[in-house]
Amino acid sequence: MTKMIEYAEAVPEVREVYDDIMRTRKTDYINNLWKVLANHPALLRRTWEQTRDIMGGPGVLDPLTRELIYLAVSVSNSCEYCTATHTAAARTKGMSEEMLGEVMTIIALASGNNRLANGYRVEIDERYQ
Amino acid sequence: MTKMIEYAEAVPEVREVYDDIMRTRKTDYINNLWKVLANHPALLRRTWEQTRDIMGGPGVLDPLTRELIYLAVSVSNSCEYCTATHTAAARTKGMSEEMLGEVMTIIALASGNNRLANGYRVEIDERYQ
Amino acid sequence: MTKMIEYAEAVPEVREVYDDIMRTRKTDYINNLWKVLANHPALLRRTWEQTRDIMGGPGVLDPLTRELIYLAVSVSNSCEYCTATHTAAARTKGMSEEMLGEVMTIIALASGNNRLANGYRVEIDERYQ
Amino acid sequence: MTKMIEYAEAVPEVREVYDDIMRTRKTDYINNLWKVLANHPALLRRTWEQTRDIMGGPGVLDPLTRELIYLAVSVSNSCEYCTATHTAAARTKGMSEEMLGEVMTIIALASGNNRLANGYRVEIDERYQ
């Protein structure tokens, strides 16, 4: 497994990102994902800045809705790490147990229907082209 | 490609579902997906009833949010039919071009991050276990 | 799109495979997949021989069951070409419209349940470890 | 990780499903999946009833063939939980070690061929349209 880079041993470019993470999230905890990406500082910076801007920056979708979409994608891509951390993030932003149940219900429904449409090779209706 | 069953030639069990679709959706149009599933009436009924209840029934998530989650899953599963029809459905329920852009942005972000977490085999933080 | 190699223009190594395909399948038709793989003769040979042996050689699963499994995988992987050709192959080996409906029903069910188990990160029961 | 709901603490709607599971499967063991879905009783009921009917109800495919298809889908979707439990279920219904080997062989073959057809963008033969 790739080494996790702690703050104390990090190069300045990585520390700068870590500082921004802690400041933005109002925490002193750095998630394992960032500590692993720190092995490639440019990747760490790019990934963090995008995630920060897209999930927390200005936009027409509220932060919770963004998290639910992110979670649905992570489940669909079989990413256990992201499923775990974004379930937690969604709870922090107000997701109730019932909402989680509905999200999972929709994911399961869509996944099944997706396979039916592909499996039967249903032609797209002219009006939805 | 599997034959599409039109109303005129449908068996009573299929017609009943078609009637419910048209009543529920206030339309006289039956999507190709339903016409294909009609080859296996039990599958048609099950799929329609679930979709109707989950996407339109009572729940804590509003109908538009449900559509956005459904769309995100469909894109992640490479289902072109569902992507086309649920982009249309989301627009009907109020999705603006800007919202679509944000949904796509989140899908792209999450898909990339999902691969990073899996690719580096990042261990789940104890606090997110 | 990659050029399809017809018999008349094929190199001897490719012709040999084409001959084996026609002999094995008792047909004079070569599917597009083989004509495309013929651009890389070693890949054509390997893919054909494996497919011939695994789908048609001796084994404990009957040929139709093998086709249904192959079809289920192809639908899950969003391969339209393989879905089309193996739906046809399964019909040739005895798949009825009703069987196709059941296969699709199981694929849809499993796809949904797969996402639920991953989405909720359900721990594997000790007895199934 | 989401809490697992034991029988003793379950609400009546959940207990009713648990009772049906135990009766149907002739066991006093409830799989972890059901205990997790019990956090959202409607999802538990829907998932259980569908799984019960589709995998065990009347149909033209025998129960073992259904399990093999379910297993092939679960492997293709990278669902470790479902792979583990349905490998066990298939064994219970008669899958031998040799049959498992053949299923895995077909899954691997199809997965590779699926990518070849998509990677080379092979056009679907007119006769399979």
Place this chain on the structure above:
Amino acid sequence: MTKMIEYAEAVPEVREVYDDIMRTRKTDYINNLWKVLANHPALLRRTWEQTRDIMGGPGVLDPLTRELIYLAVSVSNSCEYCTATHTAAARTKGMSEEMLGEVMTIIALASGNNRLANGYRVEIDERYQ
């Protein structure tokens, strides 16, 4: 289908990106992907700038190797658009027909082996942990 934005009708922010694309690629052709993303200028800019920097900027992997990796991912994700455009891009950067054949061979091999490892739930060897 989402409208494609032509240069003549584009807002200044989009034109700026189009100009950079044409300058960087030494062409006057704008791919359909960019014309579609132009519906959401921020997404267009982000996607273009990342793609430009990662695929063409300084790095230890040569440009052709980068394209082959990009192509392998696109095939694995069933993205026909990206498979088509990046097969073309790889050819421009020196990919021969034989190299394409080898890439496809490796993709097919890995896809099959991936399923075997997941399907049998092979435990990771201590030395590769």
Place this chain on the structure above:
Amino acid sequence: MTKMIEYAEAVPEVREVYDDIMRTRKTDYINNLWKVLANHPALLRRTWEQTRDIMGGPGVLDPLTRELIYLAVSVSNSCEYCTATHTAAARTKGMSEEMLGEVMTIIALASGNNRLANGYRVEIDERYQ
């Protein structure tokens, strides 16, 4: 979990493959994957021989490039076992930490762009057809 077959208890056909693995790789260590596949000797032989020939045999792509492509596919398919073992294999063949970072960066980029192209249903440009 499927039993792993050790050399001492293996049937002759399996031992022959194990011998070839150890000879080819100049090691006395047999990976868990092979020990599991040994439950189905024909699958073991086929998988080993293909992997040996495709990853190590003659070809126009150098061995490290092959490994990077294999790794990119394994990450895209969410195969943790193959991701772990082929990250190790790539390092053995010369992959530096920086190269790994670039591979991951490209995988993340392509995965995101793949979803954008599919999500917006971008039509393939005539010139890339």
